[in-house]
Amino acid sequence: MTGREPLHAASQAPGAEPEGLDVWLRRVSLGRQDAFDHVYAEISGPVYGLATRILRDPAQAEEVAQEVLVEVWRQASRFDPARGSARAWVMTIAHRRSVDRVRAEQAAADRQERNARETAPMLPEEDVAEAVEGRLERQRLRRCMGGLTDLQRESVTLAYYSGYTYQQVAELLGAPLGTVKTRMRDGLARLRDCLGVGR
Amino acid sequence: MTEADVHTLTGAYVCDALGEGERAAFEQHMAQCPECAAEVRELREVGAVMADAVATRPPASLKDAVDARIRVTRQDPPLTDPHAQEPQAAVPAQRGSAQRRRAAWAIAAVLALVVAGLGWRVADQQNQINALNAQSTQISQLLAAPDASATRVPVTGGGTALVVDSRSRNEVAVSFTGVASAPSGKIYQLWLMTATGAARSVGLMESTPNHPLLVEGLAGETAVGMTIEPSGGSVKPTTLPVMVAALEA
Ligand SMILES: [Zn+2]
Numbered sequence: 373m374t375g376r377e378p379l380h381a382a383s384q385a386p387g388a389e390p391e392g393l394d395v396w397l398r399r400v401s402l403g404r405q406d407a408f409d410h411v412y413a414e415i416s417g418p419v420y421g422l423a424t425r426i427l428r429d430p431a432q433a434e435e436v437a438q439e440v441l442v443e444v445w446r447q448a449s450r451f452d453p454a455r456g457s458a459r460a461w462v463m464t465i466a467h468r469r470s471v472d473r474v475r476a477e478q479a480a481a482d483r484q485e486r487n488a489r490e491t492a493p494m495l496p497e498e499d500v501a502e503a504v505e506g507r508l509e510r511q512r513l514r515r516c517m518g519g520l521t522d523l524q525r526e527s528v529t530l531a532y533y534s535g536y537t538y539q540q541v542a543e544l545l546g547a548p549l550g551t552v553k554t555r556m557r558d559g560l561a562r563l564r565d566c567l568g569v570g571r
Numbered sequence: 572m573t574e575a576d577v578h579t580l581t582g583a584y585v586c587d588a589l590g591e592g593e594r595a596a597f598e599q600h601m602a603q604c605p606e607c608a609a610e611v612r613e614l615r616e617v618g619a620v621m622a623d624a625v626a627t628r629p630p631a632s633l634k635d636a637v638d639a640r641i642r643v644t645r646q647d648p649p650l651t652d653p654h655a656q657e658p659q660a661a662v663p664a665q666r667g668s669a670q671r672r673r674a675a676w677a678i679a680a681v682l683a684l685v686v687a688g689l690g691w692r693v694a695d696q697q698n699q700i701n702a703l704n705a706q707s708t709q710i711s712q713l714l715a716a717p718d719a720s721a722t723r724v725p726v727t728g729g730g731t732a733l734v735v736d737s738r739s740r741n742e743v744a745v746s747f748t749g750v751a752s753a754p755s756g757k758i759y760q761l762w763l764m765t766a767t768g769a770a771r772s773v774g775l776m777e778s779t780p781n782h783p784l785l786v787e788g789l790a791g792e793t794a795v796g797m798t799i800e801p802s803g804g805s806v807k808p809t810t811l812p813v814m815v816a817a818l819e820a
Contacts, residue, residue: 450649532621
């Protein structure tokens with residue numbers, strides 16, 4: 373096609389063991405579109421799901437997911453296994469892009485509607501724990517969420533799944549700023565220990 | 572905020588719950604604080620599980636759009652590479668051949684622009700080039716630029732777009748082949764897009780243009796794209812692009 377297209381490396385040997393996402397990301401960093409297909413199959417669901425959860429708009433979620441997945445392709449060589457799992461690297465990008473978009477949308481809406489009408493209160497439309505229920509492989513997270521205090525759980529889920537700033541979370545929960553900051557931290561730390569990840 | 576307080580921001584940082592200024596300040600702190608860096612690394616693994624918990628099967632259109640874009644998206648070099656901050660510093664040994672390839676592309680691009688844009692026959696190439704020069708001195712200057720580079724990308728719904736750009740001139744020309752007219756009541760809108768996804772409109776087309784479009788004044792944008800918008804155009808894209816081409820850095 374064009375001189376810009378990356379060269380394809382030799383394909384994977386047949387009969388190879390199933391490998392981790394970090395191995396596939398390294399292959400992607402060599403310009404291998406076949407490796408990207410594998411990465412896409414693993415991460416597109418969580419990326420799109422997270423964007424949908426935060427943006428609450430399938431069309432916008434699809435746009436953000438597209439940006440995230442192209443960024444994964446573009447920046448695959450920047451992934452450093454010493455600094456966390458491949459999945460955490462991807463989801464960090466996905467979360468950041470989704471939150472940036474929802475804030476930009478909110479800012480634009482605020483500008484446009486400042487004199488028109490008050491923006492509807494940004495309360496979550498459904499209980500997060502409820503959405504997590506019913507999926508066998510997700511019961512572990514649900515169980516660990518159940519081990520948090522209400523304030524920890526609400527602080528973490530409102531920030532992570534709804535994209536609120538800690539100031540907005542504090543306002544929604546009627547809790548002091550410092551408390552909310554701390555609950556996000558110790559809530560996540562308790563989830564980390566319960567899930568057995570990150571250590 | 573006191574120095575003791577800043578360490579408690581790891582959770583809010585991982586949740587992207589800090590405002591822009593606080594986020595930047597915390598990242599500065601984290602660069603100096605191994606404890607916070609380690610804690611952020613651990614807490615991000617929780618975020619990955621939380622993302623998995625809301626996984627949703629995306630529409631097939633997402634895969635198509637991503638595939639179309641990665642075909643024309645150049646990958647960043649590794650950060651450990653000492654030249655990582657200056658990706659344009661190509662290996663000297665490859666410089667000559669890269670330039671020749673670009674020159675060849677520029678010539679091919681002239682012909683393709685002429686054939687696609689003006690609908691002329693491939694025969695009598697010199698006449699075509701002369702005519703194109705007459706039609707648009709500026710496009711011919713773009714095509715003659717030493718760093719002019721071309722790429723052809725598919726357009727969703729059929730046809731292709733040929734994109735020729737030059738960073739030294741900060742210009743990009745786009746011509747279309749086999750692209751259907753926009754649906755009734757809609758128009759095609761062309762955008763320049765940044766790496767962060769911001770888009771600025773650079774033109775509206777009721778139907779497929781019959782000559783190349785020239786966009787001047789590129790300001791570091793990384794891609795040119797086209798969406799279908801309500802007639803009159805939109806302030807920002809409201810639909811997924813039907814065409815996206817990465818611009819040569
Ligand atoms: Zn610290």
